[in-house]
Amino acid sequence: MSFLMHRTLRRPPPVAVSASGITIRDQQGRSYLDASGGAAVSSLGHGHPDVLAAMHAQTDQLSYAHTSFFTCRAAEELAQRLASDAPGDLDHVYLVSGGSEAMEAALKLGRQYYVEAGQGERCVLIARRQSYHGNTLGALAIGGNAWRRRPFEPLLMTVPRVAPCFEYRERGEGQSSADYTAALLAELEACIIAQGPQKVIGFVAETVVGATAGAVPPTAGYFRGVRKLCDQYGILLILDEVMCGMGRTGTRYAFEQEGVLPDLVVLGKGLGAGYQPIGAVLARAHVAQRLRDGSGAFQHGHTYMGHPVAAAAALAVQKVIQRDNLLGTVTTRGASFRRMLRNAFSDHPHVGDIRGRGLLLALELVQERASKTPFDPALALHAIVKETALACGLLVYPMGGTIDGQHGDHILLAPPFIVSDAELAEITGRLADALKAALTRVAKPNVPARR
Numbered sequence: 001m002s003f004l005m006h007r008t009l010r011r012p013p014p015v016a017v018s019a020s021g022i023t024i025r026d027q028q029g030r031s032y033l034d035a036s037g038g039a040a041v042s043s044l045g046h047g048h049p050d051v052l053a054a055m056h057a058q059t060d061q062l063s064y065a066h067t068s069f070f071t072c073r074a075a076e077e078l079a080q081r082l083a084s085d086a087p088g089d090l091d092h093v094y095l096v097s098g099g100s101e102a103m104e105a106a107l108k109l110g111r112q113y114y115v116e117a118g119q120g121e122r123c124v125l126i127a128r129r130q131s132y133h134g135n136t137l138g139a140l141a142i143g144g145n146a147w148r149r150r151p152f153e154p155l156l157m158t159v160p161r162v163a164p165c166f167e168y169r170e171r172g173e174g175q176s177s178a179d180y181t182a183a184l185l186a187e188l189e190a191c192i193i194a195q196g197p198q199k200v201i202g203f204v205a206e207t208v209v210g211a212t213a214g215a216v217p218p219t220a221g222y223f224r225g226v227r228k229l230c231d232q233y234g235i236l237l238i239l240d241e242v243m244c245g246m247g248r249t250g251t252r253y254a255f256e257q258e259g260v261l262p263d264l265v266v267l268g269k270g271l272g273a274g275y276q277p278i279g280a281v282l283a284r285a286h287v288a289q290r291l292r293d294g295s296g297a298f299q300h301g302h303t304y305m306g307h308p309v310a311a312a313a314a315l316a317v318q319k320v321i322q323r324d325n326l327l328g329t330v331t332t333r334g335a336s337f338r339r340m341l342r343n344a345f346s347d348h349p350h351v352g353d354i355r356g357r358g359l360l361l362a363l364e365l366v367q368e369r370a371s372k373t374p375f376d377p378a379l380a381l382h383a384i385v386k387e388t389a390l391a392c393g394l395l396v397y398p399m400g401g402t403i404d405g406q407h408g409d410h411i412l413l414a415p416p417f418i419v420s421d422a423e424l425a426e427i428t429g430r431l432a433d434a435l436k437a438a439l440t441r442v443a444k445p446n447v448p449a450r451r
Contacts, residue, residue, distance in 0.1 A: 019046030035427045036397035040243045040414035041274040051275045054316035058309050067306045074311035088261040092288040094281040095306045099242035099268025100134030102279035106264045110201045116294035124195050127204045128164045132212040145212045146405025162187045165218045168353045185225040202236030207254040210243035214410030215356030223258040236263040246270035250331040250358035273317045276310035326417040334358040340428040365409040374408040382409040389434035
């Protein structure tokens, strides 16, 4: 009997006992290829000696000091590294313990930015449908995933939403990509005007949508148009790069590929690569300056923010990525992986789309390709895929509700940056076996998925 409240209370998961590289082993001796980096977290794989050494050294020197009394070298050096690596004047860093905390901090920072200017009427944040920004109440309110939000709806603030930039699902037949993009921007502008620009704090979006819709990249020019609207109406652009940032898409920040600079960017997951819990908000100079000239402080804080060991781990991760040119590796390995996936699944009758950037890729599963008809959500195909993949010794990140929070299934893939072409080929082969087994089970409705 386990006294731990697991994600599912009906059946405890296997017990992981060791890991190295891209492989995790359980107490039964089974090995699993980690093709999703957990939840797109383990960018350096498991057991990297440089990161372990940095954590050990930091623990020997200083394991904890509360930030109301002290700063520490590891946190200062990490902030300097992040600021120097970020484009433009994104040079103010606020360290927390994970992506959801970072999103909460960004929302509050955006609000205080306007309060300090005497614009206390600004209280509206605009977001997109089918987004995911975390599971704390503020982040959940901003997020647009209906299934995650439903039980807690009465506790959540009201957030106006616009359509996601989801070309595969939402671009109309005969509509050009440019016209589709223009329509999205027109909808956002109409939403800003309807809310009253003087009441809006900012627009929140994932640069590349992660778990909820499955590695959905923006159309060309979309974020340049968004940035222009934010400037035109005097609101903040807040980009969530918890999953897609820190090199996952081939550049350190995914927004670099869009030619824009957000006012606030939210980081997590790959920042510490799973070695310690850590997240961050990066703010542009004008945001920090307004607080500095006003109250002189950000009215926010957490017990473990700026944690010395977490900062040391994240700093070591970023140093390894730069030293080993892993951003270039993500680009080349990502291209190889995409080719492998296309070779294996481009003609598959139940794979409607293969998409993503770098080593953040996804397969969207459909019952019928031409019409893009999804599987019946009652089948819980994504849950069956996860189970059959485990049986094949493979860890992937399937999700349901891809289209609207209820319909649609996809499989998210986010292997560590250190993955080899041979390992990618093995992942592709095991995924093909797992999908075949899952679809066979779907054809037998008397065999339900175990959630």
